[in-house]
Every structure is written in C-alpha cells, then in structure tokens.
Amino acid sequence: MRLLAVDFDYFFPVPQDPKDPLASLYAWAHFETPYHLGEVWERRALSFLLRGLPLPQAQGWEGFWERFAFAPEARLYYADSNALAFHPEVRQGVREVVLFxxxxxxxxxxxxxxxSCDDWMVFYARQGARLRVFYPSWRDPSLEPEPAVPVERAVDPGGPVEGVFQRVFLCRSGAWVPPWADGAFFAFLEAAPLPKVALEAVARRSWDLEGLQRRVREETLGLMIMERLRGLF
Incomplete structure (x- = not known):
C-alpha cells in the first residue's frame, strides 16, 4: 500500500535566506493551538499591510493532482493537523509514504x-514503511535537522510521479498556512479526483481583511509604533 501525503504548506513559500529583507515578517512561531490557528494571523497580516505589502499567498497548487495515478479504490483523507496522517484509517497496510x-x-x-505534526513519519518507520520526502522548489533542505529515522529526501523535480497510490492524506497545517489562504486550500481539496473523508472538522477560518485594511488606514501611526516596540519595524 502506497500513501501519498501532502501538507498544504508545500504551496506557501517563505524566504529561506535570513538576509532577505522580508525574512523577519515570516519569523513565526508554530504551535498547533487555537491561538496559532486563528488569532495570531491578524497580527502577522498587519506586519505586511502596514508596509503596503500584499499578503503572501499559496502558490503552485493548480494541476498538482494531475501528476499522480490513483488506484480505483483510492480515497483521500484530510485534516488540519499532519499528526492525523498516522490515523488508523490512513496507516493500515501502508508500506511506503511519499510526502510532499x-x-x-x-x-x-x-x-x-x-x-504529532512533526514526528508522525517516525511512527511509519516503526511499522517498516519506506519514507520519501519531496520538498518544494523554494525550500532549502539543508535548513532542516537530520531526520530521526531514514528518509529519502529531495527537492521536487516536478512532472509525473511514478507508481500508483492507494491512499492519500492531505492536511491544511493552519498553524503554518494563514486563514486568507483557506480558499485556495478548499479549492485544492475539491480538485482532488477522489472520494474524500474528513478525519476532523476543517472549516474556513474567520477572516476580515476589509476590517484590517480599515484599521491600518485609521491607526497607522499607533500600529507602527507597536510594531517598532516589538522590533518588527
């Protein structure tokens, strides 16, 4: 059984070079808590809007599913957290995991x-599965610590992916991917040509871009002072 696992943060580029002038805007802590799934994104968005910058968006997800061949019985399981990639319904009989x-x-x-969201591959290794990871082209693999278990790692070369997949798992990773990208996530989910099973509730997060833009117009000076005090401006 081959499992295709896809984390939607694959499609959300962030600067890799610490000298990039925008790198500090992406210096985000990541914890799967209600605060980091929702409330924190307002402050992060303000860091862009105060500078007159567009909010970063998910990129390159269109046409992704066309790269794969799926078995007739294949299903797609989805959740917000990648920890559920080792859910009993997903892991049963899996001998190979191909992760994007x-x-x-x-x-x-x-x-x-x-x-958890950062070690579930170890649990697949324990059940004897072969592990492969494809990083997006924007990601520098050398910035990651060495895995705790053997994993074949490479930057995604693009194009068709060999073999047939009997199972798919997709996560949104809402602590890494902002709520203003939820529309892209759900379009990506809908585009998958497979029956879909939700392993947890995944809904569009509340997001008021117009309200934030109005706040920036009305409170620019005060917000800039707050950003400066935080060392972000």
Missing amino acids: DAHHDAGYRPLAEEP
Whole structure:
C-alpha cells in the first residue's frame, strides 16, 4: 500500500535566506493551538499591510493532482493537523509514504507516545514503511535537522510521479498556512479526483481583511509604533 501525503504548506513559500529583507515578517512561531490557528494571523497580516505589502499567498497548487495515478479504490483523507496522517484509517497496510511537504516531519525533538505534526513519519518507520520526502522548489533542505529515522529526501523535480497510490492524506497545517489562504486550500481539496473523508472538522477560518485594511488606514501611526516596540519595524 502506497500513501501519498501532502501538507498544504508545500504551496506557501517563505524566504529561506535570513538576509532577505522580508525574512523577519515570516519569523513565526508554530504551535498547533487555537491561538496559532486563528488569532495570531491578524497580527502577522498587519506586519505586511502596514508596509503596503500584499499578503503572501499559496502558490503552485493548480494541476498538482494531475501528476499522480490513483488506484480505483483510492480515497483521500484530510485534516488540519499532519499528526492525523498516522490515523488508523490512513496507516493500515501502508508500506511506503511519499510526502510532499516543506518539512520532513521525521522528528525534531524527543518523541512522545503519540504522533504529532512533526514526528508522525517516525511512527511509519516503526511499522517498516519506506519514507520519501519531496520538498518544494523554494525550500532549502539543508535548513532542516537530520531526520530521526531514514528518509529519502529531495527537492521536487516536478512532472509525473511514478507508481500508483492507494491512499492519500492531505492536511491544511493552519498553524503554518494563514486563514486568507483557506480558499485556495478548499479549492485544492475539491480538485482532488477522489472520494474524500474528513478525519476532523476543517472549516474556513474567520477572516476580515476589509476590517484590517480599515484599521491600518485609521491607526497607522499607533500600529507602527507597536510594531517598532516589538522590533518588527
């Protein structure tokens, strides 16, 4: 059984060079908590809007599913957290995992008893699965720590992917991908030519861009002072 796993943060480029003038705007902490899934994104958006910059968007997801061949019985399971890639309905019988992600998810810290979003690949290794990761073209793999288990890693060369997949898992990674990209995520999910099974509730997050833009117009000076005090301006 071959599992295709896709993290939507694969399609959300962030600067890799710390000397990039925009790098500080992407210096985000990532925790799968309600605050980091929702509220924190307003402050992050303001950092762009105050500078007159467009909000960064998901890119390159159109046509992605056309690169793959799926078995007739294949299903797509989806969730917000990548930890659910090791859900019982997903993992059963899997002998190979092919992951498209900006992170290898094969362990970055001491392992817990249950899989989390950053170590679920380790649990597949424990059940004897072959692990492969394809990074997006914008991602520098050398910036990642070495995986805790053997993983074949490469930058995605593009084009058709060999073999047939019997199962697919897709996560939104809402702590990495902002709510203003939710429209792209759900369009990407809908475009997948497979029956779909939700492993947890995944809904569009509340997002008021017009309200933020109005706030920037009305409070620019005060917001800039706050940003400067935080060391972000």
